[in-house]
Amino acid sequence: MAEYKTEPLKCWQKAKELRLKYYKDYQNARSKGGIRWTGGAWSFDAIPAGLGRDVYNITGEPYAASLAFAKRLSMGCLEAAEAKGWARDLCSYMRNYWGSMYLRKYAFGGEYPDPDFCFQDHICCSHGKWYQHVAEHKKVPYFCIDVSVGPYRDLDENRLMFVVNQMHESVEWLEKTTGRKYQDELLIEAVENEVRSTSVWAEICCLNMAKPAPLDEKSMYSLYVHGTLAKHAKEVADFYEELRDEVKYRVDNHIAAVPGEKCRLMSDTQPPWGFLKIFRYLENFGAISVGSLYTFGLIGVWETKPDGTWGPRTTPMQRGERITSRDQALRILADWNLSKPEWQHFYDPNLKTEMMLQIVKQWRVDGVMLHLNRGCEGLSCGIMENRLGIAKAGVPVMTFEGNMGDEREFDEKRVTARIDSFMETLGVEMTEKTAGTA
Amino acid sequence: MITAGIDMGAKYIKVVLLKDGVVQGRAIAATGFEPTASALECFERATKESSVDKSSIVHITSTGAGRKAAPNVDSDITDVSATAKGVVHLMKGVRTVIDVGAEEGRGIKIEADGKVVDFAVNEKCAAGAGAFAEAMSRALEVSIGEFGQLSLKSEKTIPMNAQCAVFAESEVVSLVHAKTPKHDIARSVHDAIASRIVSMVRRVGIEKEVALVGGVSHNPGFEDSLNRGLEMQVIVPEYPEYVGALGAAVVACERAK
Numbered sequence: 197m198a199e200y201k202t203e204p205l206k207c208w209q210k211a212k213e214l215r216l217k218y219y220k221d222y223q224n225a226r227s228k229g230g231i232r233w234t235g236g237a238w239s240f241d242a243i244p245a246g247l248g249r250d251v252y253n254i255t256g257e258p259y260a261a262s263l264a265f266a267k268r269l270s271m272g273c274l275e276a277a278e279a280k281g282w283a284r285d286l287c288s289y290m291r292n293y294w295g296s297m298y299l300r301k302y303a304f305g306g307e308y309p310d311p312d313f314c315f316q317d318h319i320c321c322s323h324g325k326w327y328q329h330v331a332e333h334k335k336v337p338y339f340c341i342d343v344s345v346g347p348y349r350d351l352d353e354n355r356l357m358f359v360v361n362q363m364h365e366s367v368e369w370l371e372k373t374t375g376r377k378y379q380d381e382l383l384i385e386a387v388e389n390e391v392r393s394t395s396v397w398a399e400i401c402c403l404n405m406a407k408p409a410p411l412d413e414k415s416m417y418s419l420y421v422h423g424t425l426a427k428h429a430k431e432v433a434d435f436y437e438e439l440r441d442e443v444k445y446r447v448d449n450h451i452a453a454v455p456g457e458k459c460r461l462m463s464d465t466q467p468p469w470g471f472l473k474i475f476r477y478l479e480n481f482g483a484i485s486v487g488s489l490y491t492f493g494l495i496g497v498w499e500t501k502p503d504g505t506w507g508p509r510t511t512p513m514q515r516g517e518r519i520t521s522r523d524q525a526l527r528i529l530a531d532w533n534l535s536k537p538e539w540q541h542f543y544d545p546n547l548k549t550e551m552m553l554q555i556v557k558q559w560r561v562d563g564v565m566l567h568l569n570r571g572c573e574g575l576s577c578g579i580m581e582n583r584l585g586i587a588k589a590g591v592p593v594m595t596f597e598g599n600m601g602d603e604r605e606f607d608e609k610r611v612t613a614r615i616d617s618f619m620e621t622l623g624v625e626m627t628e629k630t631a632g633t634a
Numbered sequence: 635m636i637t638a639g640i641d642m643g644a645k646y647i648k649v650v651l652l653k654d655g656v657v658q659g660r661a662i663a664a665t666g667f668e669p670t671a672s673a674l675e676c677f678e679r680a681t682k683e684s685s686v687d688k689s690s691i692v693h694i695t696s697t698g699a700g701r702k703a704a705p706n707v708d709s710d711i712t713d714v715s716a717t718a719k720g721v722v723h724l725m726k727g728v729r730t731v732i733d734v735g736a737e738e739g740r741g742i743k744i745e746a747d748g749k750v751v752d753f754a755v756n757e758k759c760a761a762g763a764g765a766f767a768e769a770m771s772r773a774l775e776v777s778i779g780e781f782g783q784l785s786l787k788s789e790k791t792i793p794m795n796a797q798c799a800v801f802a803e804s805e806v807v808s809l810v811h812a813k814t815p816k817h818d819i820a821r822s823v824h825d826a827i828a829s830r831i832v833s834m835v836r837r838v839g840i841e842k843e844v845a846l847v848g849g850v851s852h853n854p855g856f857e858d859s860l861n862r863g864l865e866m867q868v869i870v871p872e873y874p875e876y877v878g879a880l881g882a883a884v885v886a887c888e889r890a891k
Contacts, residue, residue: 584837593752613713620711620715
C-alpha cells in the first residue's frame, strides 16, 4: 500500500478560533451597542455590512449543523419543534434552529441570542418560510430577496435587475429598520471581500485535484464553513488566502490528508453531521472523499475556463475593475451569487449531473457516494436523476439514506455495510490493521 | 481443495461446503439470538451429513448481515459480492440478480466473472422484503408456504396503495373486512413487494438473464408477481437460499489459491 506522509493543518487552530469568535461576536453584539441579524448561509450578507462595522449575523444552516453535531442538544431541539406541531419531514436545519429558539438555548453556551432583524433570500422551498417564522416568533422585522430567476447560463439584464432592484430596496429597508445611515464604502468593501473569499475557496478546492489529496472532505467541512458564516468578512477572505498557501505547500510537498490514499471518492449534499465518522471509516479502505459539488460549490464561485475546465471565477478586481458605487456593487454581488454552482440545479437536475461529472473528471474520482438526505429537500431534489446520469457515464455510484440534522434517520450499521459492498465493487479492501473497526 | 462459505443471514444461517467447484454439503439453521452458536451448530451438521473432514477445509469465508460474528472464519465478503459470485458459479449467463431475503431486497448488475458493476438495496423498508410476506401470511392465518401457492389461484389485480408495510397491513385488514378472497389478497401483497423490487432493480438496469435468489425465491406467488412486473421470466436456481453461502465458498477457494 502506498504510504504518503501526512501532518495536521497548521491553520486548523486558527480556523476553530475564527469560528468560535464569530458565534461569540454575535452573542455579545448588543453589549457593544452593535446589531444582530439572522438569515441563511446564502443570504446577501454583504448588504447589511453597510450598516456599520458593529453588525453581526448568524447564519441558520451552519448554526443548525453545529446543533446536529451536539446530539443531545439537537434531539431536544428537534423534539421542541415537533412539540409545536412541525412535521418531521421539514428541513432538519430549520427544525434544529427553531428548536434552539424555542428552548432559548444557544449551541455555544448561554441563551439563544435574539436577532434584531431577519435578512434572507429565497431559492430553496424552506428558505423564505424559515425566517418568516423566526420574525413572527421573535416579533422582529424581516426582508427576503427572491433570487429564483433561473440558471446563470440564461441570465439576462431583466433577470439580473429583478434581483438588483430588490437589493436596492433592501438597503432602504435596512436604513428604515435600524435608523442608521447606510455606508456605501462598507458595502463595496464587503462585496470585494465576498468575491475574494468565494473565489479563493474555489482555488483551494482545485488544489485537491492533486494526488495524494492535501485535504479530505471531512476536514473541508470545518474550513468551508467560514464562507457560510461570513463570506463578506475580511478575516474570512484573509484566512482563505492563508489556507490556500498552506494547501499549496502540502501539494508541493506531497503531504496527504489520508496517508494510505488508494481510492478517491466524491460525496453529495450535506453529510449526516452526527455521523462524520463514516469518513474515517472510508480511510480503513484507503478511500478518501476529495470533495463534492456541495463542498466546492455551496459557497465557492466558479467559471468554465477557455480550455473547458472548471476553475475559480475571476474576480472583478482581478479583471482590473474598481467598484465605485452602490449600484455597481449590488450588480456585481447579484451576478456573482447567481453563478453559484449550488444555485443552478434548483431548476434542472441535469445541470447538477453535468457539474458532478466535471468534478469526477477533473478531480480523478473513482466512485461517487450520494447521500439521499431526507433533511434537505432543496439539495436532494433530483438526486436519483443525478445517480442515473453518473451511472450512465460509467462511474460507480452508491446511495445511502440519512439526514444531515436528524440522527433518527441514519442507520450507521446499514450505511457501513453498504460502504463495504461499494468498496468491494471498486476493488479496494480494508487494510489488515484496521479490519473490523468502524 | 475443500472450502466453506457461511452466510450469516438476518433470519437463517446457511453453510455450503465446496470441493473443486462441486457442492459437497449444505445446512441451514435459524439465526436466533445466538448467531455464533447457531453457525457452529450449522457448520457441524453440514460437515457431518456430507462426511467432510473439518480439518480438510482450507479456507472459510463468511458473508451476510452478521458476517463479522461468524466463528472460525479466515475471511469475509459482503452479501452483494458473495451473491454475485454464487450466481455466476451456477448460471454463467446471468447479468442481473434479484436477491430477496427476510430483511432486505437487492438488485445486482454483474459481469461474466461475477464482478459487481452496480447494486441497489431497498432502503429502510420492510415492504420490499420477505418479512413483509410472512407478516401478511400471519394476518391471513395461513403458512408462508400456503400463502405463495394461494396467490397463484388469483387472476385479479387489486392495487395496494400503501408504500409502507405498516400501512399495507392496514389495507390487508380492510380487504379482509371487505370479504376479499384470501388468494386475491395474497396476490395483491406479492404484487406490492414485486413492484418495489422491480423499481429498485430498474435503477441498476435490467440485462438478461435475470436470476432470482434468496429465501423468498421459494415463494411461487412472489415469483409470479415478479415475472409479471418485469415482463420476463426470472431464473430460480435449485437451493436459491444457499447462493450467498455458495458464493462465499467460491471466494474462499479463490483466496486459498
